Amino acid sequence: MTIRTAPWGPGPLGRHRPEPAPRVLPYHRLAHADPEHRWWKPLVELLLFGAFYLVLAIIFGIVWAVGLMAVRGEEAMDEIVLDATALEIMDPAIFFMLFFSLVLMIPALLAARAITGPRPIGLLLSVTGRLRWDFLARCLLVGLGIYALGHTAALLLELATFGTLPPPQPVDGFWWLMAMIVLVVPLQSAAEELVFRGYLLQSVGRWLRRPVFAILLPVPLFTFGHLYDAWGLLAVAFMAVVAGWLTWRTGGLEAAIALHVVNNVVATLLGAFGLSDPDAQESTWVALALSAAMQLVFAWLAVRIAGRRGVAVTRTVRPPLPAVPGGQAWAAPAVGSGGPVWAAPVPGPGGWVCPGPPACPGHWAGRASGPAPQRLP
Numbered sequence: 493m494t495i496r497t498a499p500w501g502p503g504p505l506g507r508h509r510p511e512p513a514p515r516v517l518p519y520h521r522l523a524h525a526d527p528e529h530r531w532w533k534p535l536v537e538l539l540l541f542g543a544f545y546l547v548l549a550i551i552f553g554i555v556w557a558v559g560l561m562a563v564r565g566e567e568a569m570d571e572i573v574l575d576a577t578a579l580e581i582m583d584p585a586i587f588f589m590l591f592f593s594l595v596l597m598i599p600a601l602l603a604a605r606a607i608t609g610p611r612p613i614g615l616l617l618s619v620t621g622r623l624r625w626d627f628l629a630r631c632l633l634v635g636l637g638i639y640a641l642g643h644t645a646a647l648l649l650e651l652a653t654f655g656t657l658p659p660p661q662p663v664d665g666f667w668w669l670m671a672m673i674v675l676v677v678p679l680q681s682a683a684e685e686l687v688f689r690g691y692l693l694q695s696v697g698r699w700l701r702r703p704v705f706a707i708l709l710p711v712p713l714f715t716f717g718h719l720y721d722a723w724g725l726l727a728v729a730f731m732a733v734v735a736g737w738l739t740w741r742t743g744g745l746e747a748a749i750a751l752h753v754v755n756n757v758v759a760t761l762l763g764a765f766g767l768s769d770p771d772a773q774e775s776t777w778v779a780l781a782l783s784a785a786m787q788l789v790f791a792w793l794a795v796r797i798a799g800r801r802g803v804a805v806t807r808t809v810r811p812p813l814p815a816v817p818g819g820q821a822w823a824a825p826a827v828g829s830g831g832p833v834w835a836a837p838v839p840g841p842g843g844w845v846c847p848g849p850p851a852c853p854g855h856w857a858g859r860a861s862g863p864a865p866q867r868l869p
Contacts, residue, residue, distance in 0.1 A: 513811075514809060514811070515809045515810075516806045516807075517619070518619075518697075518703065518743065518805065518806050519618070519619055519693065519694070519697075519743050519744060519805075520694055520697030520706035520707075520740055521701070522610065522615045522619065522697070522807060523610055523694050523695075523698040524809070525610050525615060525807060525809045526610030526611065527811065528609060528610075529609075529610065531698065531699065533608045533609065533698070534691075534695035536608055537604045537605065537607075537695075538604075538691075540603070540604035540607055540608065541597075541600050541601050541603075541604040541691070544599070544603050544604060545596060545597055548596040548599065549593055549596055552593060552596060553593075556585075556588075556589050560572075560585055563585075564585070568585075572586075580771060581763070581770045581771050582663045582665075582669065582763050582764065582770060582771075583664075583665070584672065587669060588672055588676065591672065591677060591680045592676055592680070594680045594684060596683075597686065597687050598679070598682070598683045598686060601616070601686055601687060601691055605691075615807075616686060616690045616691065616694070616745075617744055617746075618804075619744060619805065619806055619807035620744070620807070623744075623745075624744060624746050626801070627744075627746045627747070627798065627803050628750060630797050630801075631746055631747045631749075631750035631751070631794050631797065632750045632753065632754065634750075634790060634793050634794065634797070635751055635753070635754035635790050636754055638754075638789055638790050638793075639754050639755070639758045639786055642782055646782055658766075658767060660765045660766055661766030662766060663763070663764055663766055666764055669760070669764045670764060673757055673760050673761060673764065677753070677756050677757050677760055678753045680756065681749060681753040681755075681756050682752075684752060685735065685739075685745050685748045685752050688710050688714045689710070689735050689736055689739045689745055689748050690739075690745055692706075692713070693706045693707070693710065693736060693739060696709050696710065703740045706736070706740065707733065707739075708733065708736070710732070710736065711732045711733060714728065714729075714732045715728045715732060719773055720773050720774075720775060721774050723774075723775040723776055723777055723779065724773065724774070724775035724779075727775060727779065727780045727784070730780070730783070730787065731751070731755065734751065734787045734788070734791050735748035735751055736748070738751065741795055741805065742798045742803055742805060743798075743803065743804050743805035743806060743807075744803075747791075747794040747798070751787060751790055754790075755783075
């Protein structure tokens with residue numbers, strides 16, 4: 493009598509499980525792209541960021557002080573220590589110290605993110621996990637055009653009102669300042685956006701779903717880091733809101749970085765040419781209205797550019813397949829199957845389970861625990 497083994501038998505391998513639904517995450521919720529996400533990770537990231545930045549700032553401060561004394565003599569440091577309130581921002585040495593010390597936030601934050609996640613680290617920059625250079629370049633060009641027109645209009649209004657304009661008076665060390673405005677100021681602006689619109693938006697987004705909280709809650713921290721009067725602080729707060737909204741609306745930091753870079757570059761250029769006083773802490777409602785108008789026009793155009801260029805504003809994340817008993821994993825569903833199936837055999841003796849297509853599409857052929865193989869006559 494011929495004995496044949498049945499092509500299938502009892503065993504757990506044929507049980508289907510539903511596949512987890514993918515999640516669509518906006519920028520402020522990108523921390524949830526990390527399967528190891530925990531509510532306390534932003535706090536650990538903040539502590540690491542602070543520690544790394546403190547170390548870098550101390551090293552930079554020592555190197556800067558030694559260099560300053562080597563060039564200007566020991567009395568230069570004495571003047572700074574004894575009368576810090578008399579510092580002039582447009583002094584090239586002071587300018588470099590103030591602006592480059594903020595650039596150090598970039599490596600400090602990236603190192604903290606590398607330890608705590610989520611990965612890739614580029615999720616701090618955009619939903620694509622990288623800096624979208626083409627979008628950034630377009631936003632920079634648009635921002636420069638808007639600010640050039642805005643400040644030209646302000647100068648023409650001043651000319652019409654007072655009948656004269658102040659002549660340019662380049663400050664001492666003008667060319668050193670120009671080099672730093674081109675090389676250091678953009679990095680300083682990007683560093684502040686990485687912290688205040690990157691880290692803080694995503695930290696709040698770990699805990700609160702609605703974007704309005706992620707946009708607005710970091711605003712006071714950014715605003716009161718500047719020493720201005722009420723009008724000046726309102727202008728800073730308005731830019732923080734616009735930059736936060738742009739970050740959420742465009743899915744990345746590019747538009748916010750462009751806005752911040754253009755704003756700071758134009759302001760420092762005017763100071764280098766002697767057309768404004770960067771040390772001034774007083775402002776007016778006219779300056780607030782001008783900056784707000786320029787930023788609103790920029791935001792509108794940046795969003796239109798993002799839409800026309802097909803810039804991604806969300807990231808689709810497929811959660812990891814859940815663990816199953818016995819050290820097994822899920823298999824990808826085959827065509828015609830109802831979903832993921834057991835992908836590894838259960839150790840031990842037993843009969844054969846469904847051998848797969850065409851007999852049973854989507855299942856895995858393997859040994860399963862259970863009674864001895866069935867015998868057919």
